[in-house]
Amino acid sequence: MPTALTYPGVYIEEVPSGVHTITGVPTSIAAFIGRAARGPVNQAITINGFGDFERIFGGLWLQSQLGFAVRDFFLNGGGQAIIVRLFGPPTGDNAPASSAAFTVGGLPLVAASEGKWGAYLRITVEKDNISADVASTMGVSTSDLFNLTVRDSSPGGVTEKYSNLTVIESARRIDRVLADASTLLRWSGTLNPASPPIVTAGSDAVSLAEADVAAKTTALTQAQISGNAAAITAATNDLTASKTALDTAKNTALNAVSDGQNLTAADFLPNNGETLKHGLYALEQADLFNLLCIPPFATADGISFDASPVVVAAATAYCEKRRAIHLIDPPSSWTTKDAAKNGIASFPDTRSKNAALYFPRLLQPNLLRESRIESFAPCGVVAGVIARTDTQRGVWKAPAGLDATLSGVPQLGVNLTDDENGELNPLGINCLRAFPVGGRVVWGSRTLRGADQLADEWKYLPVRRTALFIEESLYRGTQWVVFEPNDEPLWAQIRLNVGAFMQGLFRQGAFQGTSPRDAYFVKCDKETTTQNDIDLGIVNIAVGFAPLKPAEFVVIKLQQIAGQIQA
DSSP states (O other): OOSOOOSSSOOOOOOOOOOOOOOOOOSOOEEEEEOOSSSOBSOEEEESSHHHHHHHHOSOBTTBSHHHHHHHHHHTTOOOEEEEEOOBOOOSTTOOBSSOEEEETTEEEEESSSSGGGGGEEEEEEOSSOOHHHHHHHTSOGGGEEEEEEEEOSTTOOEEEEEEEESSSSTTBHHHHHHHHOSSEEEOSOOOTTSOOOOOOEEOHHHHHHHHHHHHHHHHHHHHHHTOHHHHHHHHHHHHHHHHHHHHHHHHHHHTBOOOBOOOHHHHSOTTHHHHTOGGGGGGGSSOOSEEEOOOEEOTTOOEEOOOHHHHHHHHHHHHHHTOEEEEOOOTTOOSHHHHHHHGGGOTTTTOTTEEEEESOEEEEEGGGTTEEEEEOSHHHHHHHHHHHHHHTOTTSOSOSTTOBOTTOOEESSOOOHHHHHHHGGGTEEEEEEETTTEEEEOOOBOTTOOGGGOOTTOBHHHHHHHHHHHHHHHHHTGGGTTSOOSHHHHHHHHHHHHHHHHHHHHTTOBSSSSHHHHEEEEOSTTTSOHHHHHTTOOOOEEEEOBOOOOOOOOOOOOOOOOOOOO
16 A cells, blocks of 8 residues: 555555465585695585586595595586585694795795695796886885786696785785685785885795706707807706706795695584584585585595594484485495495494485596596495486486496496395495496485385485475575464465475476375465464464385286187
């Protein structure tokens, strides 16, 4: 109704329709936690392809299986992932630094993230080619300005150049510019503009040694052109000495920095981790994830380490809180069917409806070791298969069967027979199988509540994931209800909007039944919300659905029929 009707004429008023469309949330965003060669630590970084992982986190790395799992996720159909890099700082009195540090031209600088990768940075500070116009605009003198170039000398590394920087308070103050724009470098500590350092031209030690080698190489070439034997000998000796100095400078830079120690439970679950959003709880920075993978990390000699039972239990509990599924890798000791069968009884937190276990591990070529076949965790491949199935068929389709092929997996750690599969499946262990024509496929779709003895309603993974999808979508899609008048008009709007969402799923084939009445119900009225609930500020919405369950066992009954005898 208009605020006031004052003049004779026509008034226009827009009447709300009560329609609040509920949008289904994504179902296959995979979160990966572990060690990486480089990249931000304790930050949830969203990537949309393995190229992003290579650029930000350094790609495949011998000391961790995280990169291999992320690669397999995208190779098998994954679309979006969230990466949390953890770093175990070195310990001891003479331990190397966590990050590469430099003092170039009087500027204290440090690599943008922890790890040896920072030792490959080459930094140059120049005082030439300074713009007087820029200096005038900034209100500083040209002597206060300098140019900074930083180059990542590792294969595929990038170069960044920043012009007209200064340590004086201004729009081009170096610490702010590097923090906002650089992926390679940061100001070390806090810059005090009241007593700024004196900046001179210069380069880091390795860059100076490289420049000296280049100069000595040119000198040798000139000596060879002159044909003077004594000059050639002297130039050769100088070049050899310069190369030795360069090797020493490089080794010194590398030895001064650590790639960190093997991760422990304390790295995943640090003190005040939930408050600080560190370790596992760095995922609090992410708005949504659906699948959680914690691949085993590995030392340089290729020995894999299983995630700690404490970490597995905490990660599974966290997935229950965040409406996600924890894809658990089999322990490295499960090298046979019997080891898996006996080990599941003592496996940590094996009875969660928000977890699924896949066996066996994968045998894949390690591109960093001349493509030798090694054992890898299956969580990344399985997460990719789940994402592909969600895209092609929907979250209600079991991510298993002959269509659930494992791309990039030439062999499995254990080749299971039908009978061996039949021993593990009733225990809630999802098997990966190899078939003569179908290749390597996922051949199980149960949660860890899926053991036959438990007779649980959340036995099947697609049923649980469908419920989580509906819960998360309704949770986000009904926020508008909060603080609305709690009476029949509101209840009718709730029934309209939630019913429209459920009807959309029904039409996509997400539920059992041939009619909406058989497939789902939405109830919100005076029966679900009593006067006492209204007095307490509560509105109750009852939503039910008839889930689709996978055809896990196909039984074909065959019999002979007697031929008819003509009379």
